[in-house]
Amino acid sequence: MERRRSSSCKMSLCKSASSSLGYVDSSMDVDCGSGWKYAPQVVLVKIYSFLNDTDRAIMARVCRNWSLAFEAGCLWRRRRFEMGGYRARTAEFQASGFAEKFGQHLRYLTISCNHPSLVTCKIFQRAMEAFLPKLQRRAKLKEFRFSRLEMDRYWRYEQLKEKLILTLTRFLRQQFCLRVLDLSYSQFYLSAGLRIIESVGLSCGHCLRRLIMEDIFHSRLTVYSGLRYKRAISRFTNLRTISLNYGYLSDDVMEILRGNLAGKLKTMRVRVYRSDPHGHRITKLAWNGLRRACPSLKVKFNFESIGFASDIIPILVAGIPLYELYIWTGFDDNSDWRLSSILNHVAVNFKDTLEICNFEFDNSTEMIDDALFRLTQSCVRLRSFITNAVLLISTIQNICELVEQRKLDPRTFHITACNLSDLEWAELAYLQEKYANMADERSIDFRLSSDLIVESRHAEF
Structure with missing residues (x-):
């Protein structure tokens, strides 16, 4: 038997x-x-x-x-369960059986709830209620990724939410060896998110090295000013990487990070989204204090669906050790973004630190050519340059010449030019062919393209 x-x-x-x-x-x-x-x-x-x-x-x-x-x-150290969509019922069965048989071997666990719906959310909650209690008595996880719940969007029944939060909280309280925790895009309501963070801080705040909490709270919440949130964050004393929303930061939170993570924190990723609170400002003094305490710190900013200079420039204060910058303006043809002001600000204040930039601009009503060229001239440490915007072919050629002359030495170089005419398309194809050998010789991921779908003879350069 x-x-x-x-x-x-x-x-x-x-x-x-x-x-x-x-x-x-x-x-x-x-x-x-x-x-x-x-x-x-x-x-x-x-x-x-x-x-x-x-x-x-x-x-x-x-x-x-x-x-x-x-x-x-060793065969069962890692496991990933896709619990959303049509896989929900099958994954529920698999997860429970795995916990009973191999739970004691598990060290790296990923649970994803992609494509949730009213039906799959109920199945997911029931599966977690059966799976996580079995696992918490057996597993000593080093890495736990529990993402894409989108609780604010799809979970309509408060009873289901509360049951899941209780199950997850109890599980995390028993995980004393975690090194990596990813709770991104969970969109918990405020008290639930705080309970989760507190549970993690109490059990493994002393050993956790990477904390990913982008969108752990649902949008529109002003989190940074709460005393309970600050106390929860103060329990993390060994982080090397933290990813979070701009709405979770303030001068007080920066001071907590400076005091707890001096000499330890290496990477901070900050997400700024249009619907999130981002009207408050973190001062230059707070950034300088954190940079002095963590001299190896690299900051990565993601601006999503935000393009106005009045929003971006006050956030990107001088003194941030800005390593990576991503800006997507969103789709609004009639907006006066003042993108040139943003590019000029970046070129002046972050020319010594910026190494990765990715711009997706809907700039059909304003020209950014001169400002973008100045940025490539100033930020000589750029290793990845990706741009999707309306640009003149002459500007693209000028930037390519910087690369050819090694005044700009990227490993990745992608430019997608928008709204091109047939003649401009042909000129762009010529540039791609002209610099192809140079890119191959220097192992540069080099690509010039257009956003248009054209005839097959133009499909590839």
Whole structure:
């Protein structure tokens, strides 16, 4: 009976395997040749490592020796469960079986709730209520990624929300070895998000190295000023990387990070979204204090659906150790973004630190050519330059010449020119061909393209 239960657990890893295969008794081992039947465990484990769950289950039922190798803990260190969409019911079954059989081996877990709906949210909550309690008694996770809940958008029933929060909170309180935690795009309501952060801080705030909490709270919440939030953040004393929204930062929060993470914090990713609170300002003094405390700090700013200079420039104060900048203006043809002012501000204040920039501009009503060229001249440390905007072909050629002369030495160089005429398209194709050999010789990911769908003869340069 014990062997039958073990076989059933193996088959729970893959529903298709369990439905198509019967149990093979050890007294009726399949003849797989004297060599392979007694192959060393290390060889069998290596073979297992290249197989998916279905093939692993099939292989495990060949003979007793192969079945023993199936139990090796190193095969079950990592697991990803897609719990949303049409996979919801199958994943619910797989997750519960996995926790019972291999939960003690698990160290790296990803749970994703992609494409949630009213139906799958209920299935997801029920699955977590069965899965996480089993796992918390067995697993000692080092990495836990629990993202894309979008609770503010799809979870309409308060009872389901509260049950899931309670299950997740209890689970996190028992994880004392976490190094990486990703709770991005969960969109918890305020008290729920704070309970989650507090639970993590109490259990593993001393050892957690990477905390990803972009959109952990739903939009429109002013989080940075709350005393309870500041106390929760103060429990993290060993972070190397933190990702969060601009609305979760303030001068007080920066002071907490400076005091707790001096000499430790290496990377900070800050997301600024149109619907999030971003009217407050973090002072130059606060940024300078954090930079002095963490001299290796690299800051990455993502502006999404924000293009006005009046919004962006006050946020990008001089003194930020800005390493990466992404700006997507959104789609608003009639807006006076004043994008040239933004580019000039970046070129003047971050020329010594900026290494990655990615611009997606809807600038059909304003020209940015001169400002963009000045930025490429000033920011000589750029290693990745990606731009999607309305540009003159002459500007693109001038920037390519900087690359050719090694005044700009990127590893990635992509320009997508918008609103081109047929003649301009042909000129752009010529530039792509002209600099192709140079790009190959210097191993530059070099691409010049247009946003237009054109005839097949123009499809590739």
